[in-house]
Structure formats: structure tokens, C-alpha cells
Amino acid sequence: MPLAACGSGHTAGTINFYTNADSAEIARTASAACNKDAAGKYTVKVHVLPKAADDQRLQLARRLAGNDSGVDLMGLDVVWTAEFANAGWVEPVPDELSAKVQQTTLVGPLASAMWKTDDDLEKRLYAVPAWSNTQLLWYRPDVMQKYLGTTVAPTTWDKMLADTEKIREAGGPSWIMAQGAQYEGLMVWFNSVLVSAGGSVVDPDDASRQTLNDTPEHRAATLKTLQILKSVATAPGHDPSITNSDETAARLGMESGKAAFAINWPFVFASMRSNAAAGDVPFFKEMTAFADLVSGSPSDSELREVNDLVRTRFNFAPYPGVAEGVPAKSTIGGVNIGVASTSEQAGLAFEAAECLTTPASQKIYAINGGNPPVLKSLYDDQDFRAAYPMGDIIGEQLSAGRAATRPASPVYQSISTLVTATLSPVGGWDPESMVDKLADQVQKAIDGKGLIP
Template structure:
């Protein structure tokens, strides 16, 4: 552990950084010690409090209180933004969706962190990148996520590696078993942005440049990605009811035997395994010409710029993202950890057989567009794709792609 003087120096330096661009922003915290709060989404597995209790027992003068926000990410963000815009000191540690880093940093709502205080070299590299904005570390990775393809081993002899193989297998199974072929999250919300992004990446494309300053969407590749989904709807191996699916609906459809294949996050593995047993298989998402690329998910921990106890907040984050705690995040919360070595642990693999595939998926995954205006970009993507999927027989994929690119460029120009 670094000396206390180094930690103090880092925090005093951070306190003077109001935003990612060092322009504007509000007052920063005092960098002191004392009780803190941890604001994050609702804990649906009841694993958090025992981890917090361990900290509280060892730090009676710096206890942490859990502030549970709504389960939906957009509602979490709305409450955090309202609090931070008011420069409230109520939140100290923030559990941020990985796509919020740029927005919160650019607005001066969180403070930059010293890289050397955290074992980032032992974390999965793509996960670390989600906490970096303009070459500065603004948060510490806490959990990761990547999309996986779930399939029925009693119906599928060899899991598909390409879209063509997925299509052929889904159509054959439909004819023999009278069940749906494939579904993801196709309702017009963040999940649709994720599913389209994965299809685009799996066709070799991207939406914006790494620094978020330029729209790099190739309409031809976007058309290929859209056609993959449109073809499935036209031919019926993607059921029309999947246009109303979010994560939960697609999970239930698969584990209840209404789908042969389903795209979902790792959290769906436990319930599906309990229901399907040895009939459950999991692999990487297929792509145009081989294994596809998932979209990175997960959560990072950041410190509010208005916290009065930033030093305690930083030490809490060091504790909460430690190897020992990350193991508990997996074993007690069933969330994908960020430490690389946990994915290679034989005992954990025996308990969570999907870990090797998940590691491959995370290492091959891509982050969503890095932008302080990410929410606007996501709305354009989801609404454009939803329009196409809602009328697959008449919507031209190339027209949708061109229109989407134009709208995205307008957002980037005005940011």
C-alpha cells in the first residue's frame, strides 16, 4: 500500500481538476476521511451488504452506507445526474455504467484517479479502457460483462460460429421442433443499441472513432449488420415477439424452451442452468465470417467531485476492487469480475463453466461509443434500428444506415 502522503497528494491534485477539459465545473470535495455512501443500482442478489459489512467492521469511523438506486440503468443515471448537478455531497462513491465515464468526467462530476494506486495491469485490458477518458483514469473497474450465445445442446450438435451457420441451424430446428430460432434484445432501448453494435462490430464496422470525435459508421457495413437481423425476421427464425424483448424476456423465452438460441449477458446462465441442466450450452456470439464481437458491459467505481470524504472513498474503492473481494463478486453475486486470473482458476471454472468463453468474449469485445453525449447517440441508434425491424418487408437497410449516420454526425458536431 502506498504511503498516506502519496494518497493525500493525489487527492489534492485531483481536487483541482474540475472536468476532463479543465474548464468550468463545480467545487470539489475536501479530500478528507469519514463516513461515506455508495450509490449504485439495486442489489437484486443481496450480495453487497456482507461485503460492505466487512469494510465497516474494519473501519468503524469510516463506515459506508449503501444507497440503492433503481434497477434500470437510465433511472440510475437520472438520479445521479440530478444529485451531481445540484453539487450535493450525499453521494461519495458512484457505481457507474461503463458507458457513463465520458459524460461524468466531462461535466466535472467525478475526480481523476492515480493509476498507480490500483492493480490495473492485472485487470482485463478492454475493461480498463472503459474507465479511461482523454488519457486519464476516472474510475476503477468493478464488474465486467460481455454478450454470449446461449443454445440448446440437445438440439445443436456444434454451436454456430457464423451468422450463416446460425441461420441454417435455427431454420432446421424450427422445422423439426416447432420452436423459435434466435432472439436478442430488440425492444427500442439500450439493449437494441448493444445488439446492433455487436452485429456491426461482427461485420467489421464501428460507430465512432476511439476518441469519440468522429462518426466512422460505414453505411455498407451497417447495412450488412441490419440485413442479418432483417433477414431473420423476414424468414421467421427470429420471432416477431422478440421485438418486445429486453434481457428478462429473452432469458425466459430461452429457458422455457421457446428458443433454440438466445443472446444474453452472463447473468442469464445461472437461472438457465437450473432450468435446463445439461441441455444448456454457451459460446461466443457468431459473426459474419467467424466468431463475433460483443459489446462491453459492466460497472466502474468513481468518486463524486462533491464528496467531502474523498480519501476514504478512494481507500474503499481499493478494498472493493481487490482480488479477494472480486472473487466474492463472482461467487456471491454471480457478476463477472475484472481480475484476469480469476477466469483461469480451475475451482471457479468448475463452478462457473462459462468463464473461459466469457474471458474470450470480453477480450474480443468493443466499448460502446465514447462520448459525453452517449445517451443521445444511443437513442438515435436504437430508434433507427427499431424503425427498420418494425417493418422488415419495406425498410431499406441502406437508407436506414445513411440516415443514422447523418443524425449521429449532427450530435457529434454539436457536442
Template sequence: MTNRWAVKITAVGLGVCLSLAVSACAQDSSSDARTILVFKHGKLAARPGALAAVLREFERRHPGVIVRDEVLPSTSDQQHQFYAVNLESRNPGIDLLAADLIWVQEFARAGWIRDLEDVITSAERREFFPAAVEAATFAGRLYAAPWYVDAGVLFYRRDLLERYGFPPPRTWPELARTARAILDRERDPVLKGFVWQGKQYEGLVCTALELIRSYGGDLPAGDDTAIVEALVFMRSLITEGISPQSVATADEETSRHQFGAGHAIFMRNWPYAWTIFQREGSPVRGKIGLAPLPSTPGQASSPVLGGWTLAIPTRTAHAKEAGTLLKYLTSPEVQETIAKEIGYNPTRPALYRNNLPAHHRLWFEALYPMLEAAKPRPVTPYYLMLSQAWQPELSAALVGTKSATAALASLRRQTAYILSLEADWSVSASTTLGDWREL
């Protein structure tokens, strides 16, 4: 077998990494006996200053500690690339970092982040959603603290369903029938039945996993018949006109804009879209509902778990202070503040029953069962490699260039190769798939 894993660091990405690293390494030479903690994270969809206020309160409670939060590039891929380059260096200039749930296994295996055994006790771990803790645990040890969580959910046009007497669908066949009935009665050429994320990227893997699991299958292992049935159904949504052909190139924001403009009956997306739909001037404000993703008869709804964690780099010079900041940011007090002020979903189930304002409480009461049912993507250090192998096969099945059976066979071969890699093989986080067509 001649497959190779080629490092792909683009000039733009490397430039971003180096510029941010230089910024971080300039550890405020004017500081006088103060501890400067550098906190790296992606941009939060919140009102300006919301996180800053939380960090200033931490500084007030911990005199002599200054937190400098530095925002990474907007895309998840760029953030991952930045960490891959900088965490390998002797002086990464990072004391606390926000990591996607799916990166924790990889970062822990590479030795880039510390375990949190002396930061978060076993009893404290039981206060978080179990699935989030599972995704952040490597080799039996916790390496990241759940910061906020997400799960795939179904948005629907409540006004249209009520107009024609339909309840929110519980099964995929019911969703297809309801969408077809409303489309036929509305006769609006702009209106679509069901929009979702089918572009060849991580979002397609999430959507496919939710369908596959709701059919009784799973990846990387699972019943082949169930997997094929799920892929065939995804394709049929397009061929039967329930979903537009454009879903094959759609990501979260593409779907959100289409549904938010009033041009779709159903949408699979993450909960973040709800707040946007309720803003003043939104065409769907007051017209939408939220429900668990459908399943097949006899199976349970199977939303994919999403969200972000906080981790401490192995080479930080301020591990103790970083641990204190990590515990503060994931504390009940701060998670409640983040829920109210930023709108991110807490990782502590108890907060969904606390004294939140009425509009927050009703939202979280509806969302809680979906978060509780959410399942992580495959928990393995090789997940990103698996995802990159699966994406073109799932896309081929979706657009019809391969049959579901052929796509699954190719996916199986590539998965077997990845999982057969020797445990001590050094795999860089910036490594991507080579030429898989040879398999």
C-alpha cells in the same frame, strides 16, 4: 439548424431523486467522529446480505469508518437521472457510486467524478481487462475502476443441437440454417429459432453493434456496405421466420423468459441468465450451452462489453476514505468473493485462472475468451446522445419501415451533427435529443 436539446426530468424521476438526495444528505447527525461513507448503487441480483457482508468486513478492517449502501431505482435510466440531478448539486450526499461503463466519459467531462490517478497506479490498471480500462479513461486519465464486466454471448439448446447432430454455430448464416433445420424437424409451433433484444432501447444498439462489427463494420464510423449487410440480415431473421416478430419489442428479460421456458433454440443475452437457467425447476436446466456470438466468414466474434464501474464524486468530503473503499471493492479478494457469492464476472483476468470451486471454474473458463474479445461501445462523452439518435433508425430498419440504406443515411446525418458539437458546449447529463426529424 433549429434542433434543441431539451431537459427531460419527469415528475416521478425528480421525486425519486429528491427523496434519495434528502436521505443521503441526512449524514447521520448522531455520528461521533466517525466517517460515514454513502455508497450508491443499483440492486444486485444476489442473495440478500451478500454485499452487506463484504461492506461489514471493510468496516472491521477500518475502525471509525461506516459504509451506508443505498440502493437506487432498478432501471438504468432512473439511476442515470438521479446522478445527473444530484452530482450537479453542492452537496450530492454521495461518496462512492456505481456507474454503467457508458456513463464514465460523460460524468468525467461534466466534472462530476474525480480522476483516480492517485488511487490506482498504472501497474494496477494493467491487472484489469484492457477494454474495461479504456471505457473508464477520459482524456488520458482513469476516472472509474472496473467493478464487474459482461459481454454479449450466445445461449443454445445443447439437447436439440445434439439430437440432430449440429455443432454450435460459428457464423450467422450457420445459425440461421441450424435454426431452420431444427424448427422444421421439431414442428413445435411454440418453438422459435433465435431470440434477442430488438426493442428500441440501449439493448438494440448493443445487438446491432455486435452484428455490424461481426460483418466488418462499426459505428459511428465504418464501412457502409458492411453496416447495411448487417442490418439487412437482422431484418431477414424476422422475415424468414428464424426470429419471431416479437423480438422487435423484446428486451433482455423478455428474451430470457422465452428461452428459459424452452421456447427458443438460440438466444443472444448477457451471462447473468446462465445462473437463472440452472436453478432447480428450470425447464432448461442441464440442457443449454454457451458459445461466442457468431460472426461472418473471415470476421471475428464481436461481443459488446458491458458492466459497471466505481467512481468517486468530485464533491465528496471523504475522497481518501472513498478511494480506500473503491480499492477494496475492486481488489482480487473481494472480486473473487463477489464471483462466488453474487455471480458477477470479475474484471481481473487473473481470477479466471484462480482456485475457484469447480462449478465456478468451468463457467469462468468458458466465459473468459468472450470477455477478452469484448469491445466497448463508442468511448465518447456523447455516447448517450449517439445511442438515442441511433435507436429509432435501427428500429426502423429492423421492422421494415425504412430500408437499411435509408436508416443508415439518417443515422449518419445525426451522428455527424452530434460529433460536431463544440468541445466546450455545456451538455447536461439529463439532456436528451430534440426533434431529429428536421435533419
């Protein structure tokens, strides 16, 4: 959908909400409910940004740099907070609303919306978290039982690799699906393993410093991370297309029956359920008996019954760790809603943002759109629990000590671009020498000497 030119102006009472294409329909559904509740005080109008995240960011940046007063609300990728706050493009959340959000929101999503500019005394909230996401380990319990004599999922990458090799030697499916293509998915994979290993890309308290090799401990964490990525990408019987694999390819690898394990977002569970019911999953033909139920509007109890069946062939577990007994940290995704600094009706825009992030709105995003909520309270909601049998794990991984955010930096896009370019093709390098090469690229991005996307 083409966007109007910058400087298009605004209409009093109309709150223009720019959001990504994938979430446009659920944004419209939530906005319609908010407009009804507003009783004429304001009307939220949804505008669709491009599908690709880089294009979304560019569209918004051009509008904001052009002082477009027609932008009121923005669906911000969780990695944009620092850049938009430093540029003065997004309004800080008012204290009263900020306090409420901080009391009710899970720690991981909350951290993604906070930043400290040079003018701030301390970190503050620059957007209101709307929904979040976290990757899980997906696995075939039937395959594990047949070849390993257990259905207990591995808790570390090393154990997963060992299990997969045993399955391969016995003639079973041997792929481990991950996002190895040169794009943001590879950055998410690298960051999750790195933070789980005790490392980080930049200093969380000083975004001007890279921390991949600045201490012996950080170097060891980076090296272990690279060794894991290389092992997955080059293991005997690995996915031959892993260097081009994204979330969809990883999903299809599991549904085709060629993989025993996969790292992916929660959307794959509903996909397995519906595709198996349609007869498109070769190892799960018994699901076709539930085709009408799955394509209809099952009750919560019916959905739970079907989900239990799905889990006999396709189950989930927490994100794999690096060291035995040390829980992993999984990189979060999601969207935060910010009020544009160019808006001439910021007060109304914040009222709309608050409505668009209520429990009712977040249930729309979760159940209709497949985007897990950020509110702690919703993880006990019965409708949510019926739709998300993996909800407890998601909630845990979005909590303190388990959620990993991507490097908080105003030049995050450059960091990500250079890291993924340096790591590609994934596994086609020596981990020892790659540590310093990666560190050098990240520092170049920080210093403004790297590739600017």
C-alpha cells in the same frame, strides 16, 4: 428507495456509496467486509439508486450538479465515463492506484473506465472497474443433434440462420432470441455485430465524428450489420415478439422450448439450472431430481456435475461472428466505481474503492451476484470456475481484441436513444437506406441536435 435532497452534506469517515438497485445487496456484503478491514478508519454506507439506468444517471447528475458533498462513491455504468469526466463530476484515479488497476484488469473493462478530457494530456483512468459482463451464444445441443446431426454451435450469424431454417423445416423450435425492443439492449446487439463486422458508431480517437458511413469500408460494415439484424427479426419462424424482446423475454424463450438459439448474458445459465430443477422447463424434466441440491448449497464438485447435466440441454459458445474464421467482438456491460468530485474525503473514498474491487470483493460480485470479475487472476480461481463453467469464454471476450465497448462519447445517452429509436421496430426497414439515416441521427446527437434524454 427515495433519495435525500441534494446538498445533504457528509459525515466525516462515512463513505456514501450510491449504486444501482440490482447490485445493492452484493454491494452491502462487500462493504461490510471492507468496513471490518478498515477498523474504524471509514465506514462505507450503501445507498440505492433507482432500478432503471437512465434514472440512476439522472439522480447522480442532479446531486453532482448540486454540489452534494454527501456523494463519495458512485457505481457508474460503463457508458457514463466520458460524460461524467467531461462534466468534472468524477475524480481521476490517483497514479499509484491507476497503475495497479491497469496491471491487473482485463483490457475490455479497463477501456470502459478511461477517457481523455480537454485538460488531460492522454487518456487516464476515471473509475475503478468493479465487475463486467459479456453476452454469449446460448443453444440447445439436443435440438441440434436431433435435427442437424451435430452439437457444434454455429460460429457466425449466417450459419446460425441457416441452421435455424433447417431445424424449422424439420419441425423443430425455430426462434433466435435477441434483444430487439427499443431500449439499451438493442444498442448492445447493434454495436456487437457492427464492431464484429469491422465498423464503429463513432471514431474511437475523435468522438465528434460518426463512422457509420464515412468510408466505403465502414458503410459496408454498417450495411452487413443491418442485414443481419433484419434477417434475424424477419426469418421464417422468427420470434413473433422480437420487437418487444429484452433479456428476460430472451431467457423465457429458451426455457419455454420455442427457441434453438439465444443471445444473452451469463445469468441465464443459473436461471435454467434452477428453473429446470423446479420443474418449470418442459423439455428438461430430468433436472427435477436435483431440486434439493440446486436449492441448497452444493459443493464445487456437486455443482460441476449438475452443470454438466445442464449443458446437455442448454449450452454456451462464443458470441457469433460476422465472417467465418474472424472472432466476434461482444459489447461489454458492467459497473465501475468512481469517486465524486463533490466528495470532501476523496482520499478515504479511493481507499474504499480499492477495497471494494479487491479479489475478495469481486468474488462476492461474481458468485453471489452473477457479475463476472474484471481481474485476470480470478478466472483461474476454483470457486469462480465451479460457478461459471463458461468462465474461459467470458475471460476471452473481455480481453484485448475481443471486447467491444459502446461508443465512448460524452453524449452517449443521446446517441443510444436516437439509434434505438431509429432501428425500431427492428427489421422493419430497408438496410441500404437505413445506413445513411442512422449516420445522420448519430451526427445529430453528437452536434447536440438530437433528442436529449
